[in-house]
Amino acid sequence: MVKPLDHESINENVKKTAYAVRGELYLRASELQKEGKKIIFTNVGNPHALGQKPLTFPRQVVALCQAPFLLDDPNVGLLFPADAIARAKHYLALTSGGLGAYSDSRGIPGVRQEVAEFIERRDGYPTDPELIFLTDGASKGVMQILNAIIRDENDGILVPVPQYPLYSAAITLFGGSLVPYYLEEEANWGLDFNTIRQSIASARSKGITVRAMVIINPGNPTGQCLSEPTIRELLQFCFMENLALLADEVYQQNIYQDEKPFVSARKVLFDMGPPLSKEVQLISFHTVSKGYWGECGQRGGYFEMTNLPPKTVDEIYKVASIALSPNVPGQIFMGLMVNPLKPGDISYLKFEQESKSVLESLRKRAHIMTDGFNSCRNVVCNFTEGAMYSFPQIRLPARAIEAAKNAGKAPDVFYCLKLLEATGISTVPGSGFGQKDGVFHLRTTILPAEEDMPAIMESFKKFNDSFMEQYEDYRGYSRM
Amino acid sequence: MGSEMTDAVAIHSINPKVLKCEYAVRGEIDTYTENLEQELQKNPGSLPFDEIIYCSIGNPQALGQQPITFFREVLALCDHPSLLEKSETNTSFSSDSIVRAHQILSSFPGKATGAYSNSQGVKGLRDSIAVGIAARDSFPASSDDIFLTDGATPAVHYIMQLLLRSEADGVLCPAPQYPLYTASITLHGGTHVPYYLDEANGWALEISELKKQLENARTKGIIVRALVVINPNNPTGQVLTEENQKQIAEFCKKEDLVLIADEVYQDNIFAEGKKFNSFKKIFRSMGYGEDIPLVSYHSISKGYYGECGKRGGYMEVTGFSKSVREQICKVVSVNLCSNISGQILTSLVMNPPKSGDASYESYASERDGILKSLARRAKALEDALNNLEGVTCNKAEGSMFLFPQIHLSEKAIKAAKASKMAPDAFYALRLVESTGIVVLPGSGFGQVPGTYHFRCSILPQENKIPAIVSRLAAFHESFMNQYRD
Numbered sequence: 001m002v003k004p005l006d007h008e009s010i011n012e013n014v015k016k017t018a019y020a021v022r023g024e025l026y027l028r029a030s031e032l033q034k035e036g037k038k039i040i041f042t043n044v045g046n047p048h049a050l051g052q053k054p055l056t057f058p059r060q061v062v063a064l065c066q067a068p069f070l071l072d073d074p075n076v077g078l079l080f081p082a083d084a085i086a087r088a089k090h091y092l093a094l095t096s097g098g099l100g101a102y103s104d105s106r107g108i109p110g111v112r113q114e115v116a117e118f119i120e121r122r123d124g125y126p127t128d129p130e131l132i133f134l135t136d137g138a139s140k141g142v143m144q145i146l147n148a149i150i151r152d153e154n155d156g157i158l159v160p161v162p163q164y165p166l167y168s169a170a171i172t173l174f175g176g177s178l179v180p181y182y183l184e185e186e187a188n189w190g191l192d193f194n195t196i197r198q199s200i201a202s203a204r205s206k207g208i209t210v211r212a213m214v215i216i217n218p219g220n221p222t223g224q225c226l227s228e229p230t231i232r233e234l235l236q237f238c239f240m241e242n243l244a245l246l247a248d249e250v251y252q253q254n255i256y257q258d259e260k261p262f263v264s265a266r267k268v269l270f271d272m273g274p275p276l277s278k279e280v281q282l283i284s285f286h287t288v289s290k291g292y293w294g295e296c297g298q299r300g301g302y303f304e305m306t307n308l309p310p311k312t313v314d315e316i317y318k319v320a321s322i323a324l325s326p327n328v329p330g331q332i333f334m335g336l337m338v339n340p341l342k343p344g345d346i347s348y349l350k351f352e353q354e355s356k357s358v359l360e361s362l363r364k365r366a367h368i369m370t371d372g373f374n375s376c377r378n379v380v381c382n383f384t385e386g387a388m389y390s391f392p393q394i395r396l397p398a399r400a401i402e403a404a405k406n407a408g409k410a411p412d413v414f415y416c417l418k419l420l421e422a423t424g425i426s427t428v429p430g431s432g433f434g435q436k437d438g439v440f441h442l443r444t445t446i447l448p449a450e451e452d453m454p455a456i457m458e459s460f461k462k463f464n465d466s467f468m469e470q471y472e473d474y475r476g477y478s479r480m
Numbered sequence: 481m482g483s484e485m486t487d488a489v490a491i492h493s494i495n496p497k498v499l500k501c502e503y504a505v506r507g508e509i510d511t512y513t514e515n516l517e518q519e520l521q522k523n524p525g526s527l528p529f530d531e532i533i534y535c536s537i538g539n540p541q542a543l544g545q546q547p548i549t550f551f552r553e554v555l556a557l558c559d560h561p562s563l564l565e566k567s568e569t570n571t572s573f574s575s576d577s578i579v580r581a582h583q584i585l586s587s588f589p590g591k592a593t594g595a596y597s598n599s600q601g602v603k604g605l606r607d608s609i610a611v612g613i614a615a616r617d618s619f620p621a622s623s624d625d626i627f628l629t630d631g632a633t634p635a636v637h638y639i640m641q642l643l644l645r646s647e648a649d650g651v652l653c654p655a656p657q658y659p660l661y662t663a664s665i666t667l668h669g670g671t672h673v674p675y676y677l678d679e680a681n682g683w684a685l686e687i688s689e690l691k692k693q694l695e696n697a698r699t700k701g702i703i704v705r706a707l708v709v710i711n712p713n714n715p716t717g718q719v720l721t722e723e724n725q726k727q728i729a730e731f732c733k734k735e736d737l738v739l740i741a742d743e744v745y746q747d748n749i750f751a752e753g754k755k756f757n758s759f760k761k762i763f764r765s766m767g768y769g770e771d772i773p774l775v776s777y778h779s780i781s782k783g784y785y786g787e788c789g790k791r792g793g794y795m796e797v798t799g800f801s802k803s804v805r806e807q808i809c810k811v812v813s814v815n816l817c818s819n820i821s822g823q824i825l826t827s828l829v830m831n832p833p834k835s836g837d838a839s840y841e842s843y844a845s846e847r848d849g850i851l852k853s854l855a856r857r858a859k860a861l862e863d864a865l866n867n868l869e870g871v872t873c874n875k876a877e878g879s880m881f882l883f884p885q886i887h888l889s890e891k892a893i894k895a896a897k898a899s900k901m902a903p904d905a906f907y908a909l910r911l912v913e914s915t916g917i918v919v920l921p922g923s924g925f926g927q928v929p930g931t932y933h934f935r936c937s938i939l940p941q942e943n944k945i946p947a948i949v950s951r952l953a954a955f956h957e958s959f960m961n962q963y964r965d
Contacts, residue, residue: 006801006804007801007803007804007807009645010642010643010645010804010807011641011642011643011644011645012645013641014641014642014807014810014811015807017810017811017814018810019810019813019814021813021816022599022813022816023810044596044816046595046596047594047595048590048592048593048594048595049589049590049592049595049596051590054593054594056562059559059560059562060560062559062560063555063556063557063559063560063563064556066552066555066556066559066821067552067553067555067556068552069549069552070556070572073572075568075571075572076572078566078568079563079566079568079569079572095789096539096542097539097541097542097543097544097545097789098541098547098789099547099787099789099790100540100541100547100786100787100788100789100790101539101540101541101542101788101789102537102539102542102781102788102789103789105506136630136791136818136819137815137816139814139815139816140815143815147495147498147667148494148495148498149494149495150495151493151494151495151496166814169814170814173641173811173814174495211493289596294594295594296594296595296596296816296817297592297593297594297595297596297597297817297819297820298594298819298820298821299630299817299818299819312494315494315498315499318498318501318502318503318506319498319501319667321503321505321506322501322503322506322633322660322663322664322667323630323631323633323634324505324506324537324631324633324788325788325789325791326791327630327789327790327791327819327821327822328789328790329559329789329790329819329821330819
């Protein structure tokens with residue numbers, strides 16, 4: 001008799017879902033780690049796991065909020081600076097009963113106000129805190145929005161390829177259709193609107209209603225930063241095609257070049273004025289997991305809704321309320337991130353120095369990694385303009401592709417497994433993010449410590465050269 | 481854009497499952513109360529009361545309950561480990577909290593509490609929780625079976641998502657129930673199959689009722705996949721007897737149902753002679769092993785710890801095949817991991833200070849103080865409710881709620897209909913308008929048609945209870961008089 005939880009009788013959508021970031025390579029790396037092998041996990045954007053230290057000030061504030069009885073302790077001034085004490089009191093006063101009480105399901109109103117003020121300072125346009133919902137990480141917010149949009153398999157979502165596989169996973173889980181638009185690797189992972197138009201036309205001809213478009217800016221895994229003219233064109237496109245725009249802007253603090261600084265989709269939308277600024281439905285996402293904070297484990301994020309009808313906002317609020325509230329410490333991290341220290345604050349100099357040093361080092365590492373990959377003859381790597389990743393293209397010889405096939409693996413999976421076994425470097429094969437047929441990549445992060453980088457790139461190069469030697473065909477003879 | 485084009489994300493074009501799902505805990509009364517709060521702030525003195533008293537949700541620390549000191553000491557040290565290097569910490573923190581913080585930090589690779597952890601949760605913390613479960617049940621638990629989640633709620637969603645393939649799939653849920661279950665079933669496209677608890681018999685769970693509802697559903701073509709049992713129950717508070725639990729276990733085995741055991745109130749039992757037995761313990765004591773699927777939920781939001789805002793909890797998943805477990809691991813990994821602070825707190829709740837530990841005395845005193853007070857408040861409110869005309873309230877056994885039945889007159893029911901409200905929602909609205917006391921209408925939880933209830937929490941501070949009781953009594957008398965047939 002077939003039982004409810006036999007493999008064949010569980011939800012098909014669950015079975016179809018894939019999330020390579022913690023997929024095959026990660027599982028194999030974890031096995032090897034258990035066997036005692038030293039693994040360098042570059043599979044996920046997880047800065048603190050690779051030695052980045054948390055910023056001091058936010059940890060001081062949250063520790064005080066965790067243990068408010070410390071505020072009455074005579075030694076508190078010896079344990080914490082005065083501005084951390086003041087800020088802890090500020091956040092505790094905003095809660096409904098400290099860190100242990102459910103907050104408003106949309107997040108603590110006072111923190112949402114701080115987020116609104118941050119957005120206004122950043123973009124120059126006011127925003128309504130009632131349209132900002134805090135979530136347990138940006139991923140939960142993305143899932144809530146996609147769940148609201150997707151009705152059935154005839155609803156399509158335009159997603160860049162390569163993409164961060166949260167999008168493909170969520171679309172599959174909710175039973176929708178992913179409509180890919182390929183980024184142009186030769187044009188620095190740029191967008192081509194002709195390609196996008198073709199994708200949308202192709203989807204429509206199959207009976208799919210394309211409902212929304214996802215942009216990831218800066219890009220994950222590709223790192224490209226969108227220019228203001230490109231964002232304008234995107235918004236115009238969404239307006240003409242009646243698409244909601246989902247702007248994943250979680251890497252907005254991670255910018256490693258000066259030609260294309262970060263500009264939010266919302267700012268561009270309002271710069272364009274009516275009718276677009278009043279019509280285009282936009283949802284923007286941000287997080288405390290990236291930037292120079294890297295506080296992934298706190299699960300702090302938000303989404304901001306622009307031009308959504310009030311009834312829709314109500315429905316999204318209703319679903320958020322089933323989970324009661326996002327975690328309160330994560331909300332306080334968000335408040336601290338958007339409402340930073342100011343010159344003159346006691347902890348300001350240390351905070352500035354800690355922040356700057358992370359960002360400067362990330363910029364250096366972006367270069368070290370890109371250059372390191374490009375120094376290999378069969379590897380071409382676009383520069384990491386932003387975010388936390390490097391996405392080199394690995395040209396694999398025909399015999400390697402065949403060997404992969406014989407091993408029952410996609411060629412880039414095969415390559416990455418060999419890389420892992422030889423060097424302990426755990427990456428994610430490009431197939432996990434999407435790529436053009438016959439073109440192979442891997443994603444790694446730029447997060448290993450700066451002092452470890454040269455050795456890591458050395459180790460990679462050594463492996464790559466030996467892999468190429470093994471599988472390349474010189475002057476037509478085989479190496480059987 | 482032509483007028484015939486619909487908005488991409490308009491109300492008529494969003495996911496119908498989202499539109500259909502309901503969650504009464506944060507529904508109509510909640511919105512109304514928000515407006516009253518604003519009114520009180522803007523125009524103090526304009527209403528017949530000067531504060532809103534939330535007897536609506538199980539949110540203890542919002543109503544003045546203090547967190548357990550030891551737990552918060554450990555959390556502060558884990559959030560800011562630099563404190564461990566300062567000499568003042570030795571005087572400002574208990575010695576065992578320092579030891580525990582060191583222990584917990586070493587279970588994190590690189591002692592990094594800001595990194596995403598393993599998607600099931602930090603292994604060392606899960607090991608600790610498994611030890612706690614084994615100590616509680618006297619049967620072993622494996623850390624591989626434990627998934628740490630942002631509160632128990634996301635874990636419920638994962639299982640519903642896994643089990644529900646279409647509207648033809650059903651899940652048996654108690655009526656009354658905590659409306660997360662109906663909301664989750666609807667969101668995941670399945671069918672809710674209610675089974676009624678027997679109010680006349682202390683809200684007993686009768687196997688005959690389960691059988692009846694199961695057969696009824698099957699004749700309608702529904703494939704019933706699972707049975708949800710909430711023990712202690714929310715909203716009724718009843719605690720199942722061991723005998724009853726064994727019958728339920730046998731029923732699930734016989735009918736091939738996954739048992740979904742919501743046990744978040746396991747530390748909230750105040751009735752004499754009633755004790756918590758986990759369904760896992762019951763299963764194992766009956767010789768039911770790894771071949772019978774059981775999902776057990778726990779949370780840090782309730783008990784005596786009441787840490788709702790931290791969002792910590794777990795599901796213990798046993799009796800599933802390896803390939804299905806892999807699917808669960810996969811789905812859980814899409815969100816990367818649950819929040820670390822919640823994970824740490826869950827391990828503390830399952831492994832509190834023990835006799836002999838430096839903090840034990842103060843911990844036990846805090847814990848017992850809270851639990852005894854909850855028991856007193858439950859009794860005081862139960863008695864008060866039973867003293868109201870036309871109100872019957874079953875004996876308070878556990879959880880954080882009471883679920884009295886109100887016998888409403890025809891006149892009251894008519895007035896409710898005229899206001900387009902369910903009769904119990906009408907009563908609850910009038911109650912909050914007159915007294916500021918917020919309760920939740922029974923219609924949001926499920927009740928036998930034609931009966932009316934409301935859910936009232938026992939959480940307001942003890943010194944407020946007399947005032948609540950007298951205001952409630954005054955309102956009730958006036959309501960009954962106004963609508964006398």
